Amino acid sequence: MMDITAIQNLIDQDMQAVNALIHKRLRSEVALVNQLGYYIVNSGGKRLRPLLLLLSAHAFNYQGIQHLTLAAIVEFIHTATLLHDDVVDASELRRGQRTANYVWGNEASVLVGDFLYSRAFQMMVEVRNMRVMEILSAATNIIAEGEVLQLLNCHEPSTTEAQYLQVIRSKTAKLFEAAAQLGAIISEQPNQYEQAMATYGIHLGTAFQLIDDVLDYSAKSEAIGKNVGDDLAEGKPTLPLIHALQQGTLAQQQVLREAIIHGGRDNISEVIAALESTDAIGYTARVAQREAEQAVMAIAELPDSPYTEALRALAHFSIHRSY
Secondary structure (H helix, E strand, O other): OOOHHHHHHHOHHHHHHHHHHHHHHHOOOOHHHHHHHHHHHOOOOOOHHHHHHHHHHHHOOOOOOHHHHHHHHHHHHHHHHHHHHHHHHOOOEEOOEEOHHHHHOHHHHHHHHHHHHHHHHHHHHHHOOHHHHHHHHHHHHHHHHHHHHHHHHOOOOOOOHHHHHHHHHHHHHHHHHHHHHHHHHHOOOOHHHHHHHHHHHHHHHHHHHHHHHHHHHHOOHHHHOOOOOHHHHOOOOOHHHHHHHHHOOHHHHHHHHHHHHHOOOOOHHHHHHHHHHOOHHHHHHHHHHHHHHHHHHHOOOOOOOHHHHHHHHHHHHHHOOOO
8 A cells, every 4th residue: 555655756746836836825915924824834734635635636537727726725724724723722832843823923823824714715716616615615614613613622521522523523624525525526526426535535534633632642742743742731622531531430530520621731641541541542543443444435436546546545544644
């Protein structure tokens, strides 16, 4: 099976064109927009959502150039959500470097995030495809709802697994879904393939986020580019914590509840011990595995090609990664 480097090499020429377009459309007459925008766009992200859109378009033998514009749009939307997320979470580290809000302040980060959203919508209009507008505008709205749902669940130890999955399907997986679906739409594929790609994307994005949850408690800071235990510090009841709360002893449940309610890392060693004794990390990884399997099943009927193989490999990468 292809590794992530082989997947990236498959569409390297397109990705170079997307990166050039991102830098071109990021430009503003306002210096701070340029500074902050370039800082986060060049901060070493995996570009998974644009990658997914490009693979989807090629899987259907798309011959135009709209996939490049749409890939840049998807990355702008994702980057805007990161800027806003880091303000809401008061994060100080992302992708191994200081967050934009740490360097320039919350106000600048929020406003440049707004700039990226509005630039994305300007570019959407240029594509002149109402179906594309429908998918991306709906996705952006659902992502915002997911952010609010996550805020409501913060410091709330009674959050259920179903509630948490709703958050990540809205907040994270929805943009994966849109990216995958758009490749089929611009290739003018029948509804069968469009829906197959949408299903693939939502399960891929869910698997990806669940592994992020695993890595938050099991990886090293240098590998994941942020502080280990950030979710706990922010009082986020992610799936490992939710499972441990259900399976732990009364004493462990008390520790976990207090950790979620108050946030911080004061009791992180006790929290990790509870996660280990309840197999919460393993459980979350198995849920992610099922999501990845559902993603692969969704594209079983796609025409066979190196790009379809790469889509399957991307599902494998989403759950077998260390960063």
